[in-house]
Amino acid sequence: MTMTDTAADRLGSASSGNALELRGVTKLFGALAALTDINLTVRPGERRAVLGSNGAGKTTLFNCVTGDFLPTNGSIRLFGEDVTSFPPQERIRRGLRRTYQISLLFGGLSVIDNVYLACRGVSRGRFSMLRPRRNDTLMARAAELIEAVHMTPLKDTMVRNLAYGQQRQLEIALALSGAPRLILFDEPAAGLSPTERSELIAILMGLPGHIGYIIIEHDMDVALRVATSVSMMHNGRIFKEGSPEEIENDPEVQELYLGGGHG
Amino acid sequence: MAVTDTRPQPSYQWIEHISATNFGIIALALIMPVLANDFILFQVFGWAFILGTIALSLQFLAGYGGMVSLLQMTVAGLAGYGVALFGDSGAALSLGWPWWLNIPVAIIVAGIFATLVGALAVRTEGIYTIMITLAIASAFFYFARQNYPIFNGYTGFNLVIPPQLFGVDWRQPVPFYYLTLGAATLSFICVLYVSRSPFGLALQGVRDNPRRMAALGFNVTMHRIYAYTFASFFASIGGILLVWQNAQVSPGTVGLPNVFDILVIAVVGGLRHPIGPFIGALIYCVLRAFAPDILLAFGLSGERFKMLIGLGFLAIVFWSPDGVLGLWDRWKARRSANADPLTGKARGGSA
Structure with missing residues (x-):
């Protein structure tokens, strides 16, 4: 990565x-x-x-x-x-980032949206009402993080439909968003x-x-x-x-x- | 030598995403004035678009933000009072400002009110949010009824009509139909668009898991307050149109029965998608328009139409907590489960 x-x-x-x-x-x-x-x-x-x-x-x-x-x-x-x-x-x-003992994810959103939110949370434009463009750098970064935790085939899956182990992997992707130290x-x-x-x-x-x-x-x-x-x-x-x-x-x-x- | 146009060509891919059914609905909505009489256009569709727009503001808060607010009719009523007070009406209180000033000021005042109440309400959750917003809605009703210097007390304002723009009398059934259709459509598209923006996604994240959102760097409280501000815009638009339709605004406009009606409309239609409030509003307005006649035909009092609405509400929340949208989804799921996975057609009865 x-x-x-x-x-x-x-x-x-x-x-x-x-x-x-x-x-x-x-x-x-x-x-x-x-x-x-x-x-x-x-x-x-x-x-x-x-x-x-x-x-x-x-x-x-x-x-x-x-x-x-x-x-x-x-x-x-x-x-x-x-x-x-x-x-x-x-x-x-x-x-600072953290993961939780019990997965605290956004079940009503897709995998890519979960990671995109995590990337957006530590950047500007958190209140932006404009949809991300196709060449949005944060969206590309979210895709990279999903790749890093080996979940690319599942990126459009709703999180509530993921298996438990996959949710734990997604937790790690969220923790790696932005620039964690x-x-x-x-x-x-x-x-x-x-x-x-x-x-x-x-x-x-x-x-x-x-x-x-x-x-x-x-x-x-x-x-x-x-x-x-x-x-x-x-x-x-x-x-x-x-x-x-x-x-x-x-x-x-x-x-x-x-x-x-x-x- | 042939000159090639190298300018980027506009993309029309979005048109391909509109299904045949949606095309049909759009076409039907556009030609409705040819098919329906003035009563249907003004009193059923016009009203349904208005109530749907107000209920849309509740759908945004409850469906995307998980905040069930009973404040939306009050915000709508305040915007309505705003155009009556700042613009023209039959009351001497009105300031007579031009439409391009009184409408934005009314929307801003209602927005500030919604933001302040939102700042209070977001510190609670679930039933307590409902109770706080209900208490404020109730207090506003009594305040408007007793206050004469601003709200003109029990009488309110009458003769509040839309401005005569482009030489059109916008309160005539056909222009008013298109006015409300346009406002409802733009509000719907706006909410749908914002739901996929960073703000909309973050709001859904706050709904699903506020603690995690804070752990991702979001200010959960500010997001919720902004959601109230954003939703107030649609409530205000609906409120102004409602006042123009009735040509008057009074404490009854923001009374508790109307406050609850907005909740019923949103829940019956479905909170999951912005189309839900409009479905709920159409059902409500059709029932409201025709239920008295049906009841009278059965020898019952026409005033009991609310009983029919109540029974319909009970039936829907009993069988489908997701409203009519939920019923639709279940029907589609059953249909696809019965379809042949290879051909997509319904399975035959024989093996």
Whole structure:
């Protein structure tokens, strides 16, 4: 897949800071602490897995980063800019993308329209009432992204008629729209067949080097293959960070997450 | 030497996309004044095009935006009040501005009103949107009835007629038929076109999944508010035509029965496509025009025509939540299921 020049330009301008910095992020739901004092740094282009059991706070962490939830305490910096109080669309315009645990697509629109919308969301003319022309660059870009996730034959299919695995692939195409610099993948392999998982791994590993991502994934084979660093979460805290090998061989991680008998 | 014209030739491919059925409907609409009498032209078709245009604004909001607004008749009525107040009428209140000024000002005022109410209504969803817009529609009715300095109270404005442009009396049945047909057709084409534009697609995205739209960089709230503004244009056009047809506007124009009628028309026709409101409006106007005679023929009171409309509404929402358009789609689906996949013709009864 080829990325636009804009992506490279924006990457250059962002080289001064980290892609993502969380400092002391806490999220309370009443008395329940979903996140407690989270400190996390992701460098530009870094691929990180966030692992943890159900209820560890992984998706809440994503929701705080994207702006779906405002943190109770702490700060979030995206490419050097404090975005803690920014609404979701402002963070997206700074190069952040995400996919969802449950596919959140536009069922009443076709595959190409879904991706076109995603491309339009981070460009000018979001309120344009003129139909895209045949030589519209965003429409061409949408077709490229559909090709990148191997869905070209399905581009005119209504999304509600797609199979589950195809919807997950489309989620990735949406996340790649515009000029992404950091993508949050929330369990992209959930519910996929072994063939579809292999295809997903190929797509993730084939992403250009300047696009970093954080992946939440319960399938360790997928997570440890596509990540270069791992953060382990438990009860709303990050308790261990390291390379995939270090995490895989860590006794505490094995006890908590992989099962005591692992290794 | 022969000179070759190298200028790009106009493309007429769009004509090929118009089916034979649609050609037939367009031709029939154009020659209708030859076939129908003045009553049918003015009171059935003219009215149906007007109500269809107002209901089209609701279809845009509800069908593409997922926002069921009961405000559209109020916006239409406000635009109607606008042309009566800013233009000429039988009331001394009217300012007497020329048509080229009073019509745009009336549409802008109605647009601003719809935008402000939209800004309030988009913060709610589902039943709460209906309740807020209903409350504002109801408040507007009582305000118009009690306010004399602007709305002339209970009486409203009479003798509000279209301007005599090109030497034509546009309130005569045939000119009025073509005026309403033209306004309805342009509104229909405009909504159909915008539905495939970035704004229209984004609105459908907001309908399907607002959270995801925000995650794609769209400002969901602003999109919804703009949708109210855009829809108000069609409601205003319909409102002005309605006032011209009746030659008067009064609080009854924006009364709750009319507010609900627009909802019934849009739902009966179908919210999925812009043609739905016009189908619903035609059914409504035919029933409204002829139901009293039918009821009288059966020895019933002619005033009970609304009961027939209500029964029709119940039957349609019971059997087809997508309105008449849904029935049409199901009929087509059954027909194609019964067709031979090789020949496209209906399957024979024998094996």
